[in-house]
Amino acid sequence: MTGNSNPWWAGAVVYQVYPRSFADSDGDGIGDLPGLISRLGYLAELGVDAIWLSPFYPSPLHDGGYDVSDYTDVDPRLGTLADFDTLVKKAKDHDIRVIVDLVPNHCSIEHPLFKKALAAAPGSPERDLFIFRDGRGADGAEPPNNWPSRFGGRAWTRVPDGQWYLHLFDSSQPDWNWRDPRVPAMFQEILRFWLDRGIGGFRVDVAHGLFKDPALADVDDPTLTNRPSAYYHRPEVHGVYRTWRAILDSYPADGFPGARTAIGEVWADSADTLLPYLAPGELPQVFNFELLMAGWSAPALRAAIDATYAFTDGSRAPWVIGNHDVVRPVTRWGVAAARAAALLLLALPGSAYVYQGEELGLPEVTDIPDAARQDPTFRRTGGKEVGRDGSRVPLPWDDDRGSSFGFSRTSSASSPAPPWLPQPADWGKHSVVAEAADPDSFLALYREALRIRRSHPALGTGLSGSDSMRWLEAPADALYFARDPGFLFLANLGTTPLRLPEFREVLLASGPLLPGPTGLSDGSLPPDTAVWLST
Ligand code: NOJ
Numbered sequence: 001m002t003g004n005s006n007p008w009w010a011g012a013v014v015y016q017v018y019p020r021s022f023a024d025s026d027g028d029g030i031g032d033l034p035g036l037i038s039r040l041g042y043l044a045e046l047g048v049d050a051i052w053l054s055p056f057y058p059s060p061l062h063d064g065g066y067d068v069s070d071y072t073d074v075d076p077r078l079g080t081l082a083d084f085d086t087l088v089k090k091a092k093d094h095d096i097r098v099i100v101d102l103v104p105n106h107c108s109i110e111h112p113l114f115k116k117a118l119a120a121a122p123g124s125p126e127r128d129l130f131i132f133r134d135g136r137g138a139d140g141a142e143p144p145n146n147w148p149s150r151f152g153g154r155a156w157t158r159v160p161d162g163q164w165y166l167h168l169f170d171s172s173q174p175d176w177n178w179r180d181p182r183v184p185a186m187f188q189e190i191l192r193f194w195l196d197r198g199i200g201g202f203r204v205d206v207a208h209g210l211f212k213d214p215a216l217a218d219v220d221d222p223t224l225t226n227r228p229s230a231y232y233h234r235p236e237v238h239g240v241y242r243t244w245r246a247i248l249d250s251y252p253a254d255g256f257p258g259a260r261t262a263i264g265e266v267w268a269d270s271a272d273t274l275l276p277y278l279a280p281g282e283l284p285q286v287f288n289f290e291l292l293m294a295g296w297s298a299p300a301l302r303a304a305i306d307a308t309y310a311f312t313d314g315s316r317a318p319w320v321i322g323n324h325d326v327v328r329p330v331t332r333w334g335v336a337a338a339r340a341a342a343l344l345l346l347a348l349p350g351s352a353y354v355y356q357g358e359e360l361g362l363p364e365v366t367d368i369p370d371a372a373r374q375d376p377t378f379r380r381t382g383g384k385e386v387g388r389d390g391s392r393v394p395l396p397w398d399d400d401r402g403s404s405f406g407f408s409r410t411s412s413a414s415s416p417a418p419p420w421l422p423q424p425a426d427w428g429k430h431s432v433v434a435e436a437a438d439p440d441s442f443l444a445l446y447r448e449a450l451r452i453r454r455s456h457p458a459l460g461t462g463l464s465g466s467d468s469m470r471w472l473e474a475p476a477d478a479l480y481f482a483r484d485p486g487f488l489f490l491a492n493l494g495t496t497p498l499r500l501p502e503f504r505e506v507l508l509a510s511g512p513l514l515p516g517p518t519g520l521s522d523g524s525l526p527p528d529t530a531v532w533l534s535t
Contacts, residue, residue: 097200314350
């Protein structure tokens with residue numbers, strides 16, 4: 001709820017669904033769209049404004065679906081286009097928008113156009129849709145340049161006729177050649193395809209990629225970087241976003257789903273690099289990874305928040321504390337800290353993204369057997385990096401081990417296939433059913449926080465716009481800010497209890513508060529605890 005004339009997305013709480021791990025309707029061990037549809041009531045009760053769906057397209061799943069072999073269909077294991085349409089329609093019944101993940105930097109080696117390129121001769125128009133080059137060295141056995149793959153190893157793979165193709169990620173993800181006009185034209189059609197189905201917008205994968213310096217020269221520093229380079233943040237990419245913005249804006253802003261958004265996954269080394277993506281007529285939003293990257297310390301988090309305000313606000317750059325690419329907050333920061341962080345996330349002005357399972361306080365699963373690991377990072381680094389599977393383990397819905405903790409449902413009496421990633425034996429204790437029955441659970445905290453956020457005039461974008469927060473004086477190891485009207489946020493990241501300020505009412509606390517001699521009015525806030533107060 002924005003409570004003012006801002007577009008819906010400016011203050012939205014968006015729930016990220018990783019479809020293969022959310023809910024499995026047919027017992028094959030893989031989550032699917034009908035499973036998600038069957039659980040929309042849960043998301044409505046949680047109180048989110050939109051869902052961002054990680055890729056559900058046909059894919060050989062070499063990178064969890066971020067290797068797309070058809071941009072305008074649904075993977076048969078996950079459902080059909082008709083299921084997608086049902087999802088959009090039923091989500092609308094709950095006032096929930098659907099945001100689709102668009103993957104424009106690369107596709108899958110199974111994409112028909114890449115297969116055609118492989119079958120065609122070097123120098124052919126088919127190859128020109130991708131970045132094929134001859135190798136270096138006497139027999140071309142050395143890659144064309146020294147660029148690294150984000151998942152480890154080189155960014156080039158050799159094909160049988162001796163040429164190499166570029167892939168900034170896994171070898172199963174060939175990069176498109178955005179300098180060939182057929183590529184931008186194709187993506188414009190893809191955008192329209194999904195917008196015509198009534199979606200609220202896109203999340204744009206590796207939005208700082210797409211264009212590469214045509215010289216394809218060696219980089220001075222072949223270690224991974226988010227700096228502007230020969231392969232990231234090329235100026236030409238902004239022309240693409242201007243075109244896309246015009247397409248988004250050509251859909252009506254009134255009614256449902258309202259103004260369409262596109263939120264770029266832009267990893268940048270500085271605000272100066274990030275800001276151009278938000279220029280007038282470009283992307284409505286970019287992710288704000290500042291909180292996610294900060295350590296659990298008051299100075300670090302305060303710096304993260306100030307860094308955001310130095311260039312924009314939380315409506316243009318939504319706050320996040322987790323996603324499918326990083327270690328879950330409970331494991332990264334600790335249980336109490338993750339609860340306090342949830343209250344911080346949802347109290348900051350603007351929009352917030354919540355990754356599925358964060359509302360259950362799911363920990364990272366750290367003991368997945370090597371043989372079960374799926375993330376290409378694990379393989380490409382020879383196991384040096386375990387990869388991201390630990391944050392993608394299928395959700396526990398109830399305590400029934402026979403149905404993979406309610407993740408898999410079957411219509412027959414037969415047991416479902418094991419989930420695509422193994423769940424820990426004690427997963428049931430984090431389940432929706434268990435937590436819904438416990439007033440002190442993570443789920444209870446998130447539900448209550450979202451309920452208050454929807455009705456409190458100071459929260460979300462707030463009445464006075466996205467800049468409506470004021471730091472208040474606080475000890476070095478505390479965060480303390482006010483939002484108008486009458487809202488205080490206080491978090492204690494130190495080691496000793498912190499005296500509560502004067503307040504009228506405790507709206508919500510991430511853990512028990514410590515009463516003083518006359519009760520909470522002279523009480524204190526324990527370490528690793530946050531509180532929402534009204535004044
Ligand atoms: C970012 C996505 O979030 C991640 O999961 C994926 O592996 C890479 N982009 C490549 O598409």
